Amino acid sequence: MKRTGVERIQAAFAKAQAEGRAAFMPYQMLGHPTLEASPAIIQALAAAGADLFELGLPFSDPLADGPVIQAAGQRALENGATVERCLALVQELAAAIPHIPFCLMGYINPLLAYGLARFVADAAAAGADGLIVPDLPPDEPEAEELSALCRQHGLATVFLLAPTSTAERIRLGVARSQGFVYLVSVAGITGARERLPDDLAAFVQRARAEAQRQAPGRPLYLAVGFGISTPALSAQVAQIADGVIVGSALVKLAEQSGDDPAQAVASFAAELAQAARRSPDGRGQAAGLS
Amino acid sequence: MAETSDFSTYRYPDEHGRFGPYGGRFVPETLMPALEELETAYLQAHSDAAFQAELTRLFQTYVGRPTPITHARRLSAHLGGAQIYLKREDLAHSGAHKINNALGQALLVQRMGKRRIVAETGAGQHGVATATAAALLGIDCVVYMGTVDMARQAPNVFRMKLLGAEVRGVDSGSKTLKDAINEAIRDWVTNVRTTHYLLGSALGPHPYPTLVRDFQSVIGREARRQLLDPAAGGPGRLPDAVVACVGGGSNAIGVFHPFLADEGVRLVGVEAGGRGIQSGEHAARFADPLVSRLGVLQGTKSFVMQDADGQIALTHSVSAGLDYASVGPEHAWLRDLGRSTYTYATDAEALAAFKLLCEMEGIIPALESAHAVAEVIKLAPQMGRDAVILVNLSGRGDKDLDTVMREIG
Numbered sequence: 001m002k003r004t005g006v007e008r009i010q011a012a013f014a015k016a017q018a019e020g021r022a023a024f025m026p027y028q029m030l031g032h033p034t035l036e037a038s039p040a041i042i043q044a045l046a047a048a049g050a051d052l053f054e055l056g057l058p059f060s061d062p063l064a065d066g067p068v069i070q071a072a073g074q075r076a077l078e079n080g081a082t083v084e085r086c087l088a089l090v091q092e093l094a095a096a097i098p099h100i101p102f103c104l105m106g107y108i109n110p111l112l113a114y115g116l117a118r119f120v121a122d123a124a125a126a127g128a129d130g131l132i133v134p135d136l137p138p139d140e141p142e143a144e145e146l147s148a149l150c151r152q153h154g155l156a157t158v159f160l161l162a163p164t165s166t167a168e169r170i171r172l173g174v175a176r177s178q179g180f181v182y183l184v185s186v187a188g189i190t191g192a193r194e195r196l197p198d199d200l201a202a203f204v205q206r207a208r209a210e211a212q213r214q215a216p217g218r219p220l221y222l223a224v225g226f227g228i229s230t231p232a233l234s235a236q237v238a239q240i241a242d243g244v245i246v247g248s249a250l251v252k253l254a255e256q257s258g259d260d261p262a263q264a265v266a267s268f269a270a271e272l273a274q275a276a277r278r279s280p281d282g283r284g285q286a287a288g289l290s
Numbered sequence: 291m292a293e294t295s296d297f298s299t300y301r302y303p304d305e306h307g308r309f310g311p312y313g314g315r316f317v318p319e320t321l322m323p324a325l326e327e328l329e330t331a332y333l334q335a336h337s338d339a340a341f342q343a344e345l346t347r348l349f350q351t352y353v354g355r356p357t358p359i360t361h362a363r364r365l366s367a368h369l370g371g372a373q374i375y376l377k378r379e380d381l382a383h384s385g386a387h388k389i390n391n392a393l394g395q396a397l398l399v400q401r402m403g404k405r406r407i408v409a410e411t412g413a414g415q416h417g418v419a420t421a422t423a424a425a426l427l428g429i430d431c432v433v434y435m436g437t438v439d440m441a442r443q444a445p446n447v448f449r450m451k452l453l454g455a456e457v458r459g460v461d462s463g464s465k466t467l468k469d470a471i472n473e474a475i476r477d478w479v480t481n482v483r484t485t486h487y488l489l490g491s492a493l494g495p496h497p498y499p500t501l502v503r504d505f506q507s508v509i510g511r512e513a514r515r516q517l518l519d520p521a522a523g524g525p526g527r528l529p530d531a532v533v534a535c536v537g538g539g540s541n542a543i544g545v546f547h548p549f550l551a552d553e554g555v556r557l558v559g560v561e562a563g564g565r566g567i568q569s570g571e572h573a574a575r576f577a578d579p580l581v582s583r584l585g586v587l588q589g590t591k592s593f594v595m596q597d598a599d600g601q602i603a604l605t606h607s608v609s610a611g612l613d614y615a616s617v618g619p620e621h622a623w624l625r626d627l628g629r630s631t632y633t634y635a636t637d638a639e640a641l642a643a644f645k646l647l648c649e650m651e652g653i654i655p656a657l658e659s660a661h662a663v664a665e666v667i668k669l670a671p672q673m674g675r676d677a678v679i680l681v682n683l684s685g686r687g688d689k690d691l692d693t694v695m696r697e698i699g
Contacts, residue, residue, distance in 0.1 A: 060601040061468065063475045063588065064318040070462065082599045108316055109586045113600025135316045135586070141306070142314075162320035164482060169322060187320050188480040 004154030005129030008101040009179035012051045013221040013242050021277040022238035023051035025223055026269055027105070027247030029072040030055050030089050031081025033254055037261055038076075039093055041254050044266035046097045049273030054132065054225075054245060057086050057106030064134040066191025068248040072255065083114045087126045094127025103130035103158060108142065116142070120149040130156035130179055138176040147176060158182050163203045167210075174210045180221040180243060183207055185228065191248045192229035196236055200224070204240045231275035238276040246272055297550040297629060302620065307496025310626060312619030315495040316586045317475070324482045329497040331402050336504070341397065348393050349508065352426065353383045356512040359523055359680070365650040372673035373525060374666055376653070376683045377513045377545060386656060386685030387509055387541045388419035388490055394505035396423035399486045406430040406481065409488040410474040412439055412467030412537070413611035413658060414446025415685050416490030421455035423488075431455040434473040436465040439610045446689050464604045467537075467614045471588050491538025492618035495589030499543075499619055506544025513680055514548050525678050531556040531669065534682040535661040536632065537573070537611050539618035541684035546630060556631070559621060560665045562607030563634035571606035574634040575617045576625065587616040608637035608697065609657035609690070635664035641697055643667055644687065656685035657693065 003011070016023035026045045031038050042053060058073035058081050065073070081089075083106075090102060104123055111119050111133065123131065131150060136143050138159045150157045156179035161170055164187050174181055183204060186197045204222060211220050223243030228234055230249070237244045250265055257264035302309045315325055335341040349355040358381065362374040379387035392409075399407055407429055411417030417433040424431035433450055437459045440447050450457050463469040471494075478487040487494075492502045510532075516522035517529055532549055534542035536559040549555045564572030575582045575593040581603055585594035595603040595615040607613040624630040635643070640657055643664035647655050655663060662681050670679060687694070 060463065061472055061587065063472050064479070066476070077601060084599075109594065109596065109602070110600030112585055113583070113596060113598070134318055135589075137315060137317070137319055137322050140314050140316065160319040162318070162322075164320050164323045166323050166326075169319070173319065184318075184320060187482055189476050 005101065005124070006154060006156040006178045008129050009052060009103070009156050010219045010221070012101050013180060014219065016051050017242065022241060023221070023223065023243040024049055024273040024276045025052045025054055025243050025245045026050050026250050027054040027056060027245060028254065029058060029069065029076050029251060030086040031058060031076035031079045032072040032251065033075060033261060035079050035081065035085065037254070039089055039096070040262045041265050042093055043096055044262035045269050046100050048266040048269040050100060050269065052101045052103065052243070054103050054105050054247070055090065057083060057104060057110060059107040059110055062107060064189055066189040066248060068252045069190050072251045083110055083119070087122050090123070090128055091126040101129035102127065103132055103156070104128050105132040105134065108133050108136045116146055117149055120146070120153055120155060124153035124155055128155065130158050132158045132160070132182060134160060138172050143176070160184055161207055163187055163197065163199055170207055170210050174207065174214055174220065177220065180223045181207060181211070182245070183222055183224045183241065185224050185226045188226065190226055193227035196227070196233060201240050231271045234272045235275040238278055244272070244276050300550055302623065303496060303500055309620045309623035311584070312590070312592050312622045313496055313499060314591050315589060316591065317495045317589045318479055320479050321482060325495055325497065327402065328398070331398055332497055332501050335398055335401060341401070345394055345397060349390070353389050353393065354381060355508065356516070357381050359513060359516045360651070361523060362651050365647065366670065368650055369667060369670040371670040371675065372530065372677035372679045373675070374670060375517065375524070375529070375678065375680050377509060377680060379509060379541065379682060379684045380653065380655065380659070380686035384419050384422045385688065386415040386419065387506060387544065388416040388685070389422060390508055390544070391490065391502050391505040391540060392416065392419035392423040392488060395486070395488045395501070396427050396429060399429060399488070400427055402486065404484055404486045406432070406485040407488045408432045408434065408474045408477045408485055409490060410467065410470035411435050411490065412470065412613060413609065413656070414439070414443040414450070414689055415611060415656070417455070417457070418446050418449050418453070420488050420490070421450040421453035424455060425453045432477065433457050434460050434470040434477070436460045436467060436470050438465040439467065439470070442693055443610055443689055444692065466610065468588070468602065475588065491540040492543045492620060493538040493588065493590055493616065499590065502540050503543045503547060503620060506540050507547045509541065509544040509682060510546060510548035513545060517678070517680060527678065528552050528555055529678040529680040530554070530673065531558055532680045532682070533558045533560065533662045533665050533669065535560045535612060535658045535684060536617060536621060537562070537614050537658060539621045541682050543618060543620055545680070545682040546624070550629060557624070557629060558665060558669070559630055559632040560661045561632060561634040562609060562612035562661060563636035563639070564606040566636055567634070572634070573605040573607045573613050573615070575615070576632040577634050590616070590619050592616050592619045592622045608640060608693065609661065611656070611658040612661060633665060635661040639664040641694065644694060645698065653683070654687035655683055656687045657690045659684045660687070
C-alpha cells in the first residue's frame with residue numbers, strides 16, 4: 001500500500017537517525033534561477049545527500065524572508081512560476097526522485113487564491129508530502145481547515161516554532177505538527193548568519209520535552225532552520241536536532257553559479273550533508289552549545 | 291449580505307480578532323508572543339484610568355485637541371446643497387490625525403518597557419507622527435519608507451530626521467507603503483524582544499486594527515459632540531453623512547465608529563480611484579472585483595488587490611497615503627453589514643477638490659483628505675440646504691505641494 005506523506009517524512013528522519021546523523025533538508029525556490037535549472041539543481045541536491053526537500057512557492061511579499069529568498073522569489077515570478085507551474089515541477093521531480101519527500105513552503109495568500117481544498121488535492125496528486133505556511137499560525141481557523149484537508153490527503157502539516165514561543169505556543173505547535181516541527185533558530189528572517197544563537201540548544205530541548213510529554217512514542221522530529229549557512233553550523237545543529245534545513249546559502253549559490261549552478265550547489269550541499277553526521281559521542285555535545 | 295439594524299450592541303472583533311470573516315493574525319510564529327503581549331497590555335491600559343488620563347492630557351496639551359469643526363460656508367454655498375462641516379484633523383500637532391494613534395501606542399510602548407519602535411510610512415504623515423511621539427517620550431525610532439514615496443514626500447523625510455528618527459529607504463517591490471510595511475515587519479521579527487512595531491493604520495494582525503481604531507475614535511467622539519453643540523460651531527444636530535478617505539482606513543474608522551449606532555447617519559468611505567478603475571492603476575479595493583478579492587496581506591484577511599495567482603498587485607494613487615493594496619478588515623465587515631458604503635475619487639477629482647478647498651475655504655488639505663472632499667463635491671448638490679455632511683479633513687497638504695505643482699502647475 002502506498003505510504004502517506006506523513007509516513008514518508010517520518011521514514012526519512014528515521015533513516016538518518018538510524019545512520020547516526022541528522023537529516024539534511026535543503027531548501028530551493030521552485031522556478032529559480034530558471035524554470036529549467038530549478039529541477040536540475042534539486043536533482044543534484046538529491047544525489048549530494050538530501051534526505052528531504054523544502055521547496056518554496058514564490059510570493060510577492062514574503063515577510064518571513066531575507067533578501068536572498070526575496071530576490072529568488074521575485075526572479076521565479078518573473079520566470080512565470082505560478083502555483084500551477086510549481087506543482088508541475090513537483091510532479092516532474094517526484095517521478096525523477098521518488099525516494100525523497102517534498103515539503104512545500106508557501107505563503108497563505110497564493111494558496112487562498114488557488115483555493116485551499118484544490119491546492120491540497122493538487123499538491124498531493126503532484127507528489128508533495130508536507131506543507132509549511134510561514135504566515136499561518138496554528139491557532140487561526142484557516143490552519144485548522146488546512147490541517148483537515150491535509151489529513152484527508154495524507155499530507156503533513158508542519159508548523160513553526162520560534163525562540164520567542166511561549167510554553168503554551170510550543171504545546172500548540174507540537175500538537176498540530178505532523179512528521180516534524182520546524183524550529184526557527186533565531187528571532188528573525190531567513191538568511192545566512194555567522195553563528196548560532198546561544199539559546200538554541202535550550203530552545204530545542206524545550207520543544208523536545210514537549211513532544212515527549214505529549215506522546216512519548218509518536219515519531220515527531222525536530223528540524224532547525226534559518227541562518228544555517230556553513231558546514232560548521234550544520235554540524236553544530238546536527239548535535240542537537242533531528243534535521244538541518246539550509247536555505248539562503250544554497251539559493252544564493254544557485255543564483256551566482258553561472259552556467260552550471262547544479263554542480264556548484266551539489267558540491268556545497270555534499271559538505272553540508274557530511275557535516276550533519278554526528279560525532280561519536282552524539283548528543284553529548286549539545287551541552288557545549290547551551 | 292448580512293443586515294443588522296441595531297449597532298448599539300456592535301462588539302467586534304470577536305475573541306479571535308475577527309470582524310466576521312476578516313482580520314485575524316497571519317504572521318510568522320516569532321511575532322505571535324509579541325502580539326499576545328500587546329493585546330494583554332492594551333486591554334489593561336484600556337481599562338486603566340491613569341493611562342486614559344495621561345493620553346487625554348497629551349491630546350489636550352500637546353496635540354491641541356479637541357480639533358475644531360469648521361462650517362465650510364463658501365464651499366457649501368458654491369455647491370448649492372448640504373451644509374459641509376470639516377473635522378479639522380489638519381490642525382492636530384504634526385499635521386494629521388496620525389498623531390492620535392502614534393501617541394497612544396507610544397504610551398503603550400512605555401508601559402511594556404520597550405525602548406525602540408519601528409514604523410512604516412507612505413505619505414510620511416504617520417512617520418512624522420511616530421517620530422514626534424518618540425521624541426516626546428524619549429524612544430528610539432526607525433521609520434521605513436519606500437523610495438518612491440521618499441521622492442514624492444521629501445519634506446516629511448526631512449521632518450522625521452529633524453525629529454531624531456532614522457529613515458530607512460525601501461527599494462523592494464513597488465517601493466511604496468506595502469514594501470515599507472514588509473521591511474518594518476522584518477525588522478520587528480528580528481528585534482521583537484526590544485522593539486514595538488508602531489503600525490499606523492487600522493490594518494495588520496490583531497490587535498492592531500482594534501487599538502488603532504480605538505485611539506482614532508477620538509475624532510468621531512469629538513465631532514459628534516461638536517455637531518450637536520452650537521457653542522462648538524455645530525448645527526445642533528447629527529449629520530446626514532460622514533465622509534472620509536480610506537487607505538488602510540484609520541481616519542475613516544476613527545470618525546465612523548462613534549456614529550455606528552446613529553441609524554440616520556450614512557457613513558461613506560472614499561478610496562483612491564487613481565487613473566480610473568478601467569485603467570487598472572488605482573487603489574480602489576472595493577470597486578474592482580476583477581483584481582480585488584478576499585485574501586491575506588501583511589497579517590490580516592481583507593480585500594486584497596492581487597493577480598489570479600495570488601501575487602499582490604501594484605497600486606497607484608496620486609496620494610501616497612492611499613496607495614495600498616488592502617484595506618482595514620473592519621471596513622470590509624461594516625460594508626458587508628451594510629453600515630458603510632465605499633466609493634472612490636480619481637487622481638484628477640482629488641486634485642480638483644484640493645484646489646477648490648484652497649480657494650473656497652483657505653485650507654490646503656492633504657491629497658488623501660482631498661479624496662473625501664471630492665466625494666462631497668458630488669454628494670452635497672444632491673442634498674437639501676438643511677442637510678449636513680461631516681467630512682474628516684484628516685491632514686494638511688503642505689507635504690503635497692511639490693506633487694500638486696507637478697500635476698496642476
